[in-house]
Amino acid sequence: MGKKTTVSPMVKEALSNLFARPATSKYPFVKAEVPEGFRGKQVYDISLCISCGLCSRDCPAKAIEMVEVDAKRRPLFHLDLCIFCYQCAESCPRNAIKSSALFELASIDKSNLVVHPQASAQKGSGVQQ
Amino acid sequence: MVLDLWFIFRVLVFPGFTFLLSLTMFCDWVERKIEARMQNRVGPKFTGPAGILQPFADFLKLLTKEDIVPRGAKSTVFKLAPIVAFSIVVFALSFLPIDGAAVISNSSFAGDLIVIMALLTIANFLLFLSGWASANPYGTIGAARVLTQFLGYDIPLFLLALAPAFLAGSLSIAAIAASQYLPFVLLAPWAFVLFIVALQAELEKDPFDIPHAESEVVGGLETEYCGRKLAFLHLTRDVQIVFGAALVVELFLGGPYGPVFFGFPAFWYSLWFVLKLLAVIIISEYLTCLFARLRIDQVLSANWKMLLPLSVLSLALTIALVTWVYPLVV
């Protein structure tokens, strides 16, 4: 290209952007949209669960602990370990585990980062109503 | 007594310390905002209206942070250099006529252009010292780069500054600014363009921001600094940028002078000054966005092979014009 270079296209681009609308989304003030099928926080439906423990067995991150709830073994999701692959949902023979669009899971307390079978059962039924 | 109060007001509030500091913060905000917008971003937005207080908030935050002097650092120099550098730049800035007169009235004298150029160099040297004193390899390399670069670019910068001096027939900034019935940018546009380029290098902005090349030297000379001292280093840099832009305004854009519509001329002069200043800062920021960073050897060869001969040429051309052509026109 030698000495004679054409003008860099940046000259125009930068100037036009100065007056263009920024590409910035208005997140935290406008909710971020999440496409269908997003792998977010688990929703667990206790009424479908048959306590087989397949989810826990197949979890690659060992994030699912089976806990005793009303004398039955139920999955407890450790969100701090969860890699949101949804193998658990795939392994579940009864589709008791579904994903949600919830992704704002941050917490300043690590012990908050669990989806307890009972709590999420209520929440799950709440969504259904 | 009235005179003394007036004097103190001028030094501390307007157009002195407080005004200059707020101006610096404001310019820093403009710079960040313009850069963000050119990059299709929003930039600071939530601190104060449209994020205008962001630089101020950053400054305050740094003041409250823990102050660490690293082991192995040359403690006295490490502590003093940033503050002294800061005061020198502010001192230099106060020589510039802002509302029609310099901060301290009647302090301008015949050779003050040379003095403030020297002050700029000293400030850069102090910045070098501050990096060198931090005993961190990145700090030292960054500092060495500052030194190499300003040593190289000081000469063309000074040569170019002489062009308006010749046009005005004076080495006093106030006189140069005052003599521009027609801004010198129109009389010597080549010198203006070259001056901006040299200034870009002197102020270490893209494509000459070698001392700030994060990917090579981390934080450059600031690497080991934190808290209050970092705040002052940042501020020094920002004041330097304002100073550089102000120099352009004084030398090429007719200084603070412009049409006075009503009321105090001082008000209008300050307004014109700030507007022109912003124009220069926007141009400089625009240039920053256009280019990739050059390598230190490319920067130096660009200086010695291109800028220096060109600035000598520009000076010669200006002198020739002043001597033979303009007398015929004016």
Next chain:
Amino acid sequence: MHFNSGACNGCDIEVVALLTPRYDVERFGIKLEPSPRHADVLLTTGAVTRQCTERLKRIYEQMPEPKFVVAIGACACSGGVFKGNYNVMDGVDKVIPVNAYIPGCPPKPEAIIDGVVKLLNSLKEAKTNGGK
């Protein structure tokens, strides 16, 4: 300030993406600083490998007070899929104190912003409750 203590790059690129036009955290006055001395918040990603442990501690020590640490992603929170491997420490909080956890693999950039906002809110609360 961002430090990768043995992550898969998934979270790291999301952290860098925060600076770019879509998320532009400079809106909130947040900038990525190159030197730990300039940083207020340390964003850590990755499960902390043994080789990184020393360096992570040192960076934490170099940061001036007040300082905060955010663990980004499952690995940084508690080791994630790598938990129990021979060369990882299972999470940042095993090495340095952590102020906020952001789970996800990797978390969306929005989730990281949300995490930082939650951290800031908790600081405000601590202040009104007579803290520092």
Next chain:
Amino acid sequence: MGGSLQIQPAHLGKASIQVKAESNRDALKLLVEADKNAGIIALTGVDLGAQIGLLYHIRTNGAVITLKSEVPKESPRIPTITDIIPGALFHEREAADLFGVVFEGHPNPARIVLPEDWSENLYPLRKDAKIDNATVKCESSKSKPEPVPPQSDGSLVNIIIGPQHPALLEPEKFSVKVNGEIVKQVEPRIGYVHRGVEKAAEQRTYLQDVYLVERICGICNSCHATCFVEAVEKILGTQVPPRAKYIRTIILELNRLHSHLLLLGHAGLEIGYETLFQYMWRDREPIMDVTELLTGNRVISSAIAVGGVRRDIRESDVPKIKAVLADLKKKMALYRQLYTNERTLKMRTQNVGTLSKEDAVKLCVVGPVARGSGVNIDVRKEEPYEAYGEIPFKLITYNTGDSWARFMVRIDEIDESISIIDYALDHLPAGPFRVRAPRVVAAGEAVNRVEAPRGELFYYVKSNGTAYPERVKVRTPTYANLPAFLKTAEGGNIADVPANFVSLDPCFSCTDR
């Protein structure tokens, strides 16, 4: 398949030959003489009980030949091959680290992936290695000063880049010896991201391993998953339905798109061109959105499973994807102009880190780095996997071999990727997208290659008839390209190191595993 270990034509273009440890070098020499472009892909160690098997995977004439030797576990010694194939330097050091094999005559047998303070005589990938996590962790949590290397060495000054450094998004350390501004020698210290994935893969089921290997690298995640899954499918003999092949291809190409955009933007950051970085990453976001749309996560797709893909492409999404691609194609014109016309950018990248074609072959580099030096290798062409055999696309090469050429290769490849995805979307076959795969995999072994954004990705999987693999070996493209960086950095300017380095698109989470 399976059966005799002597010579087994596992599948097309791949063979393995059993050789005695003593005659290993002779066999290699024969291969190198037969094809002077022959290079080593990987060196896999396998614990065979009383023996340690060493598998030299050699690439010759577009095929992969595996030389198998065995050394006794009691005293595992074997002569080095680094004098025959210099590209084997790192591979041998790694095998020494993880299996305790002594390579006689290796020029620099230092640790490479394990930390310096790792216990002697503890080789994590041996099956009988007893790693007490508690003591290991306790040991390294004790504070100790980092060793301070000498600042200078005669006329040479030693500069340490990393492990935490803005030029490196990942923690790695390079000792750069400089004379003034000229680099004399670069000595890397990798292993900061070594998470022991290969060991972990042996402790998890095939089902879980797909997610594990995906997380080796967040950028080329689906390439890792695909490569692993294909190797398993080869052992199983699974026929993947055509629709799954096309969907995989789309996801792989999306991966390449986002990886290349990421790199080109990051390069802007390295050479101080922040505006370019911001624009590139802005235009990368829609690609992330598409990935999220198709797979449910922006970065890690988790879409690929043994036997197919986990999700189908919704018909309603196809126009959205096409719109994004068309938009990107328009934007790429600007970047191409920028890379070919912008002077400062060219000043920083042209004639930086030039790698000649001969050196590229000798050092066994792969991917865009090799293609930037005029070597036309691409696994997608050499050994078409998924739907690549049916989709027309060009193989991009540039001849200058400098950083600029490597960037240009990627810019052109982005355009190719866009048209590949377009084609695949248009020709998406109907039918199922997944077939059931068993959890237990019959005994066997397979090698597999995939063209990741950074180059050839190599997997070796050995199964023992259970649900857990016996051995998973990963050779990532950066591993092969790193020697090229060391070579090209020498004699260059220290300020060029970042630009040169980033043009290789280094990924250490891949390298260290």
